[in-house]
Amino acid sequence: MAMHVLDRKLLRDLKRMWAQVLAIALVLACGVMILVLAIGVQRSLQDTLDAYYERNRFAEVFSGAKRAPESLLGEIRALPGVRVAETRIVGQVVLDVPGLSEPAAGRVISLPEIDVPALNLPLVVTGRPPAQDSVDEVMVTRAFADANGFVAGDRFSANLNGRKRELTITGTALSPEYIYVLGPGAMLPDNRRFGVLWMPRRALAAAFDLQGAFNDVSLALTREGRAEEVIPALDRILAPYGGAGAYGRAEQASHIFIEGELTQLRALAQILPPIFFVISAFLVNMVLARIVTLERGVIGLLKALGYSDLAVAGHFLKFASLVAAIGIVIGWAVGSWLAQGMARLYTEFFEFPYLVFDPRGDSYAISAAAGLVAAGLGAVQGVRRAVRMPPAVAMVPPAPPTFKRGLSDRLATWARFSQPSMMVLRGITRWPGRATFSVLAISAAVAMLMSASFFPDSLDEIIDTSFFRQNRQDAMLILTRDQTENVVEDVRHLPGVIAAEPMQYLPVVLRHGHLSRRIAIEARDPDATLSRVTDASGQPVAPAGGGIILSDRLAERLAVKPGDKVQVEVLTGRRDTLTVPVTDIATVYFGLGAYMDRGALARLLRSPPQASVVNIAMDRQRADALYAAAKETPGLAGTVLLFQTRASFRETISRNVLNTTVVYILIAVLITVGVTYNGARIQLSERARELASLRILGFSRAEVSYILMGELMLLSILAQPVGWLLGWAFAYAQVKSFSSDLYSLPFVMNPATYAKASLVVLAASAASALIVRRRIDSLDLVAVMKTRE
Amino acid sequence: MSELIFRSEGLTKVYRTGDVSVYALRGVDLRLHAGELTVLLGPSGSGKSTLLNILGGLDRASEGQAWFRDAELTAMTDRELTVYRRDHVGFVFQFYNLVASLTARENVELVTEIAKDPMPAAEALAMVGLDKRLDHFPAQLSGGEQQRVAIARAIAKRPEVLLCDEPTGALDSKTGVQVLEALERINTELGTTTIVITHNAGIQAMAHRVVFFADGRISEVRENDSRAQPSDITW
Structure with a gap:
């Protein structure tokens, strides 16, 4: 059957408005993509895990x-x-x-x-x-x-x-x-x-x-x-x-690690997509409102011809659905592609017998439903207006929008704003809802960039604290079982060893009230410098006497503050239970650490001081001799080369950070362009006659462009402080959601993070406004003045 | 005497904007006959468009009654009015109201798709002399051609009445005459009752009946004993 005439009109309208449609569809696609990615990968991972656990x-x-x-x-x-x-x-x-x-x-x-x-x-x-x-x-x-x-x-x-x-x-x-x-x-x-x-x-x-x-x-x-x-x-x-x-x-x-990953994916699916869907709904709303205004005549005509309200509503709903459909298809495609990449990344970090991203129906169905609902909600207002328009009224041009003098006008008059500036200002106050939402959407883009770019700073802080202030040793020699003092002397005599310090791991259960955690206490000598812990200000702290220092997250889990006492149930030897005071809180990003003085611990346990690990500083020129000797040393269970950990940590992380940053910049640009490009096109459409009249009156192109771009740029600038606030909150929420027993992220917000995010967003909004501005140059003054609204 | 197709009694329309009430119609009593070509003549603001909108089921009266044959238009629901428009009425507007993104043929198909017993779109366009311009978009047609597409669109469903609001208002004399010829032909060949609104007094010469409007009221109704050909009309 041939396509309905109205549907043909719809397709041609979509084609004519392709840039605006694409700008909206891409924002919606981001939401769909993240849903497909997060839900799809999470379910694939979970199912693989369940099957693997069960079968093996x-x-x-x-x-x-x-x-x-x-x-x-x-x-x-x-x-x-x-x-x-x-x-x-x-x-x-x-x-x-x-x-x-x-x-x-x-x-x-x-x-x-x-x-x-x-x-x-x-x-x-x-x-x-x-x-x-x-x-x-x-x-x-x-x-x-x-x-x-x-x-x-x-x-x-x-x-x-x-x-x-x-x-x-x-x-x-x-x-x-x-x-x-x-x-x-x-x-x-x-x-x-x-x-x-x-x-x-x-x-x-x-x-x-x-x-x-x-x-x-x-x-x-x-x-x-x-x-x-x-x-x-x-x-x-x-x-x-x-x-x-x-x-x-x-x-x-x-x-724990896999569960942590699953939690992250769940969080990803819950936090980000709603933002994209809300922005898409807003954009659909804004564009459809304009289309309904522009198509008053067509709406009236259809009604005059005997088309029912349902048919008119269906026509505009179809427009919204098609925009959504384009976004959904793009989102599906990119989401599936990223999901496959993510599954590959998981096989790099995790040892699964198989982990293919299994594209299953529900992540596609859920994301498509979410996209359609967003577009549908965005369309409601415009569709309702089209349906309510009485046919006779629909065919006469709309009355000019009512402007009122308000407080801002009096301020502007007082400040002697030029008439173009007044037009810009009144454009904002006339449609406060649209202006507010534009600001919020652009600020979401700023926030997204901030929450991505704060990451490297946070990781730098981790590397600085963990590898240069706390774990400064070149290597850890791990002993097969706890040994007494003389092992340190043996190690000190190995070739290439510059310094050696013993450390004991003592498996315990720490209790405070009804809260408990099973951990290993790290006991060091008070003068240890190779491996130590630092407090929030980065200063080294050492446990005094028989006291214990807890890492910040462990203290939080146990609800302990300095001065409180915790019970230590030792899980080895005579299995003593000790009560020790918490003397300090250390800032630690890996694991849930607890730290005591080795000598004091030995006295409490009534045994000679033990060593489970020897931390060494080494002459790397003589590394091979040291390794050869270590292989022959009885009682050594292995070595951890921290200088290699440092390098691979940086390498692994910076690769992932780069990928994430690129994705986030892309997303933020899509949002900004989606909002500002559509905003500019709509303004141009609303004001074409006005702007053409001004050109006829002798305003220059630049002056006319200023009116067109001024409102958008003003809104973009207003969005910056809001975005900073949002970005700060986003980043903080991310830090909180990332924090687990295994690791935590420090909250580091450098001024550069704010600046970078703002620069990208302002550049993207200026670019999209400039693209629209070029249309002013080609404004056909005579034709514009002749056409009816 | 032919049968009555439209009848109204005390038809009144008041527009309220804010505190101001504007009377568009002040108690209009009217009788129009089937198969006739009627011209409604009067200055702008005299109420003729409002009357046409009410008769066409596009607008509602504030007071009074109007009938299409035996059906009371003023008592119809929105849904009934929609069906009435769909089944019985064809509209031609001053500014053509063509959908810019549809070709001439497709603009006509807008109607034939939902009508009960339409003529093929090409046939309707042929009747107005546009059989060579089927696949042109409105922007590729002259004003007169666009208006003739609008007429083709209006008659394609074989309506009983054709309501034309200033069909030549945006056209020069020469193209306007082509449009009037199309209307005349349809009235004669299909027997479609045609009502034409105009403030162009010259057009009255081609009507069976001329209704003069002034200030929301009918000031005079005149029947033409002999009708002029559209080609004899100039302005």
Whole structure:
């Protein structure tokens, strides 16, 4: 069937107004795009995660222990709420990887003697698991193998509990426990220097002297089982055997990171799209209002011809829907493309067996519905006006808009504004709603730019604080188990070591009232300079006597302030419970830290001072000699090279920051152009006769342009302070939503951030006004004066 | 005597803007006959357009009654008026009111799409002598041609009445005559009752009946014994 005549008119109108239509559609597309991206990726990630956890039986409660007899397993299985329990042997090993001068670290996990693991089942990617009776076969994580170029059959040597052994790789695997793989003491994944290894239980039991015993247990719960109830029960059973404190998935390192990412995506889907949809609705409203005014005659004609109100309403609603449809299609396309990129980015950071962005209907349906509703709401006012217009009235030209003298006019008269300036001013006061909304929309663009560009400043602050004020050591040497003082002396004598300072990690539960957190206290010597903490002003703070310093977020989680006392339940050794005063709060961006004096802690625990880590400053010229020696040093579990962390942190972050900044600038420009270009076109259309009359009266092009552009530029300038305020609030909200147990962002707002955002927005609005201004040059004075309104 | 097609009694229209009341019609009693070409003549502001709008179902009276045959227009709802316009009335406006983004043919199709028994758009355009200009947009047509497209659009649905508000008001004498010829032809060939508003006294010569308006009232009704050809009319 041939297309209706009215629909043909609609398509031609759209084509004629393509620039305005596109400007609106692109703003709407931003909202659609972010919805597709955030909802799509979030659901894909969540579904992948759920399926992976289920299929590979990711445990729900975890606990380490020093050495627990296998006979406890029956007791653990009998705990109410426990469905499956499985014991393992887990150990830290130092790896000597061919082609890598520094030592790498490994976490070795036992595979059961018969059958496959009941929980945390590794997913074999290539090759096969090690043979049951082998002592030197090992399966490694795919990322570790890929980063080091290993294939099945390759060999590397490992220091297992002080015994050096040549291991042969039989295959590679992934594990739901290690989707995000972070080595001990590391801040970012480093697949070259850290890997997870699987070996048969018998071989590991022999290596770690754990025959008939285990040092790690995982549980799956029944449908009714609750982790909060199972955890204390498990702790009670394991306490006599050096239980390190059970924890649920919520504290499982890999899981926390993915959950954090999911939370971010949910926030993204909730905060940004509504802004775009509101602005699109406003733009549709503004443009449709003008179209209805311009098409009074057509509306009257249609009614005179016998078209029903519904048909007239449908015509204008179709216009809004088509604008929305263009935006939706663009949003879908760009959103899908970005989602694929994001899924690729996730596979870089997370070890999933598969993660493809699975374009599913609902993210498209939701975003399309949101876009249509926004455009529809924007159209309501114009459509209603078209419907209510009586046919006879519709066909006579509209009465000139009523202007009134108000307070601003008296002010302007007093200030002796020129007549063109008065026209600009009255344009704003005549349509206060439109002016207000234009200001708000442009200010949203400013805010968006600010919340993107504050990021690098915030990261600079993190790098400065974390890597140059607090963690200043070149490397951390991680010990296989806590050792007494003389280990520091040994390290000091290694080649290339300039300074060495011991640090102890003590796993504890900190309690304050009903609030608690399971963390590791970092205990250092009072004169430590390589690694220390600083307060909000950047000054180093050291724990005094038997006191404790908490990181700002930990203090917040526990609702503690300096002077309060916290209970420290030690999870190792004699499992003492101490009560210690909080002496200070430190500003820390990674993790939930708590800090004590090593000597004072030892006195409280009535034991000699211990070291879990030795922080060193090193002569990098002699790094290779140091690494070689470290590989031969018994008792070393691994090294973290902070100078490399610093570099890779900057590199990883700056790449992502650049991408984000480009996207945000684009979005802000789209909003600004959408608002100012449409605003300018509408003004030109409203004022064409006026402006042409002024030209005939002898006003120059510049003077006439001033009237056209003046209002928009004035609104753009008014939008700046509002945008700064909004941007400040946006950034603050972002900082708050970003803050988790794992990391936080400092709130850093430099004057340059305000200035940059304003410059971009003002340039974009000036550019769009100038594009419209060119039409003044081609204004056909005679024709304009002849045409009816 | 032919049958009555329009009848009104005491038709009054008051426009209120703010505190001011403007009387456009002050009690008009009128009888118009089917098949006739009637010219409503009078200075601007005399109420003829208001009367035409009410008879065409575009506007409502403040007081009084008006009938189209036996149907009381003044008692109709908006929806009934819409159906009335759609089924019975064709309009021609002074400023043509063509949709700029539609071609001549498409402008006519605006009507044929919703009419019950329309003639093909091309046929309607042929009747006004525009069979060679079917696919031109309004901007590509002269004023007279545009007005003839508007007439084609009005007659394409075979309306019983054709209401023309100053159809030649924006045209020069030569093109105006072409438009009048088109109207005359339609009145004669299709028998369409035609009402033409004008303040151009010359046009009265082609009418069956001339109604003179002054100050919201009918001042005189005259029947022409002999009618002039449009080509004899000049202004």
